[in-house]
Amino acid sequence: MTNVSNVLKPRFKPSHPGLVFKRQVLEGYELSITEAARRLGVSRKHLTNFSNGHVPCSLDLAQRIAAATGSGVAVWINLQANYDTWLAEHSDTPDVVAFG
Amino acid sequence: MTNVSNVLKPRFKPSHPGLVFKRQVLEGYELSITEAARRLGVSRKHLTNFSNGHVPCSLDLAQRIAAATGSGVAVWINLQANYDTWLAEHSDTPDVVAFG
DNA sequence: TGAAGGTGTAACCTATTAGGTTACTATTGC
DNA sequence: GCAATAGTAACCTAATAGGTTACACCTTCA
Numbered sequence: 001m002t003n004v005s006n007v008l009k010p011r012f013k014p015s016h017p018g019l020v021f022k023r024q025v026l027e028g029y030e031l032s033i034t035e036a037a038r039r040l041g042v043s044r045k046h047l048t049n050f051s052n053g054h055v056p057c058s059l060d061l062a063q064r065i066a067a068a069t070g071s072g073v074a075v076w077i078n079l080q081a082n083y084d085t086w087l088a089e090h091s092d093t094p095d096v097v098a099f100g
Numbered sequence: 101m102t103n104v105s106n107v108l109k110p111r112f113k114p115s116h117p118g119l120v121f122k123r124q125v126l127e128g129y130e131l132s133i134t135e136a137a138r139r140l141g142v143s144r145k146h147l148t149n150f151s152n153g154h155v156p157c158s159l160d161l162a163q164r165i166a167a168a169t170g171s172g173v174a175v176w177i178n179l180q181a182n183y184d185t186w187l188a189e190h191s192d193t194p195d196v197v198a199f200g
Numbered sequence: 201t202g203a204a205g206g207t208g209t210a211a212c213c214t215a216t217t218a219g220g221t222t223a224c225t226a227t228t229g230c
Numbered sequence: 231g232c233a234a235t236a237g238t239a240a241c242c243t244a245a246t247a248g249g250t251t252a253c254a255c256c257t258t259c260a
Contacts, residue, residue, distance in 0.1 A: 029199045034235060039197035043220055048237060058218065063188050068196040073188045081181035088163050088173045096168040097139035099129045134206060143249055148208065158247065 014086050016053035017079040025069060026051070040064045056080055114186050116153035117179040125169060126151070140164045156180055 026036060037047040041064060049055045057065075062076035126136060137147040141164060149155045157165075162176035 067193045068199045074185045085174045093167045094164045099168045
């Protein structure tokens with residue numbers, strides 16, 4: 001399967017937003033997960049799970065990260081959306097009857 | 101607030117994915133909500149709520165619509181992401197301590 | 201006029217999930 | 231040894247997706 005639309009789509013599994021957060025934000029600011037969790041107002045457990053790709057980036061978390069870093073909230077929402085899209089495209093299609 | 105990044109962002113509230121679905125898909129295929137719900141394998145109640153913008157487009161629903169219409173699942177995920185982004189940008193920012 | 205199909209909505213229930221607290225273990229640096 | 235960090239497991243709560251059933255209110259058509 002290779003067509004034009006694939007040019008704009010990631011051919012390989014995109015990074016989980018949490019991994020991006022860990023590599024780009026935490027390492028960039030030289031912040032520990034513990035300290036970042038304090039500043040974001042979320043539990044350390046939750047932020048570790050997120051940073052290791054075990055839980056998705058909720059809207060609430062996206063807003064907090066955006067507010068704390070000055071980045072746009074769209075960045076994190078779109079990272080999650082791209083990740084979700086990849087997963088959806090690589091799971092089996094639901095049982096539906098075609099329209100039209 | 102007007103800067104370059106806004107050029108790429110919707111200045112007005114984007115349509116809820118359900119409204120797009122109603123206008124573009126249902127009207128395009130001349131399908132009733134009831135019939136579309138049957139084909140998608142979801143309840144009529146749920147699809148009415150979605151089509152009227154009362155519930156978000158879940159990943160499951162996005163996959164079903166994509167499978168039934170032949171559209172990419174990314175369309176619906178991104179419509180929802182854009183809608184979520186607009187809402188997040190127009191709600192008050194959470195209480196966090198800035199990084200860096 | 202009455203039956204049939206479509207629509208919106210409300211009440212109620214269930215399964216899933218985001219997220220918290222606490223606690224235990226392991227690691228690293230002073 | 232001690233302090234801080236990290237990963238993880240058990241447990242709990244609140245929110246939410248989504249289902250079922252039922253009711254009222256259209257249209258349309260025989």
